[in-house]
Amino acid sequence: MKAKIVITLDGQISIVTQEGSFEEGKARIESLLAKLEVQGININLTNEVEQHRHDEDGNTVSGHVHSH
Amino acid sequence: MPCSGIAVANGVVKSDVKEYIEKFGEEALAQLLKTYLSGQFSDLGEVRDVDLIGRHRRFQIPGVGLEIGNILINVNTKGRVTVNTKGQASYGDRQKVREIQEKITDALNTWGAVARQQDIISQIKAAGFEVTTQQTAHNGAIVIDVEV
Numbered sequence: 298m299k300a301k302i303v304i305t306l307d308g309q310i311s312i313v314t315q316e317g318s319f320e321e322g323k324a325r326i327e328s329l330l331a332k333l334e335v336q337g338i339n340i341n342l343t344n345e346v347e348q349h350r351h352d353e354d355g356n357t358v359s360g361h362v363h364s365h
Numbered sequence: 366m367p368c369s370g371i372a373v374a375n376g377v378v379k380s381d382v383k384e385y386i387e388k389f390g391e392e393a394l395a396q397l398l399k400t401y402l403s404g405q406f407s408d409l410g411e412v413r414d415v416d417l418i419g420r421h422r423r424f425q426i427p428g429v430g431l432e433i434g435n436i437l438i439n440v441n442t443k444g445r446v447t448v449n450t451k452g453q454a455s456y457g458d459r460q461k462v463r464e465i466q467e468k469i470t471d472a473l474n475t476w477g478a479v480a481r482q483q484d485i486i487s488q489i490k491a492a493g494f495e496v497t498t499q500q501t502a503h504n505g506a507i508v509i510d511v512e513v
Contacts, residue, residue, distance in 0.1 A: 300513045306478040306505040308378040322372030325513040332492040342376040
């Protein structure tokens with residue numbers, strides 16, 4: 298499954314899956330985060346892994362990367 | 366237009382950039398600083414290595430010691446930056462000292478931040494994930510495509 302990851306200079310990280318279902322993507326992201334923790338990279342999630350939505354309802358995901 | 370992002374996670378890496386500055390070691394840090402200062406403050410002359418001796422010549426000050434013009438610079442791998450004149454301040458030196466101190470501090474933070482980005486990517490690869498593309502955005506953010 299393809300994912301796009303953005304790492305800013307101030308240490309913010311954003312992971313967005315690009316295909317598949319939300320459930321599958323959530324599981325893959327959680328697996329990635331768990332493996333990174335084993336490797337010594339600890340990431341504090343600002344929220345639970347969530348389903349992507351557009352900003353029409355005013356909810357913004359900071360650092361989010363659109364591929365379209 | 367449909368969006369291809371399905372699941373989204375946002376977070377902050379816990380590690381501090383100072384941890385990465387410390388990993389540079391004094392020799393690499395000295396080289397980085399010399400290159401940086403030579404480019405930024407070429408008007409002050411050559412950047413030279415110096416042994417910085419503490420008051421009353423009782424001890425050598427740890428960290429990188431550099432001299433440019435009449436300005437002494439001490440930077441340690443904990444990220445502490447000390448800049449001063451050799452007791453012979455001229456008109457404008459105070460401003461120059463402050464400018465050098467601020468620029469070195471900013472540069473250290475940027476170098477540490479870049480090292481942290483590179484470490485995260487290395488650890489993603491080491492964890493067995495394939496990174497297919499890597500780009501750096503205008504704001505310094507790194508964007509990678511990964512098979513997760």
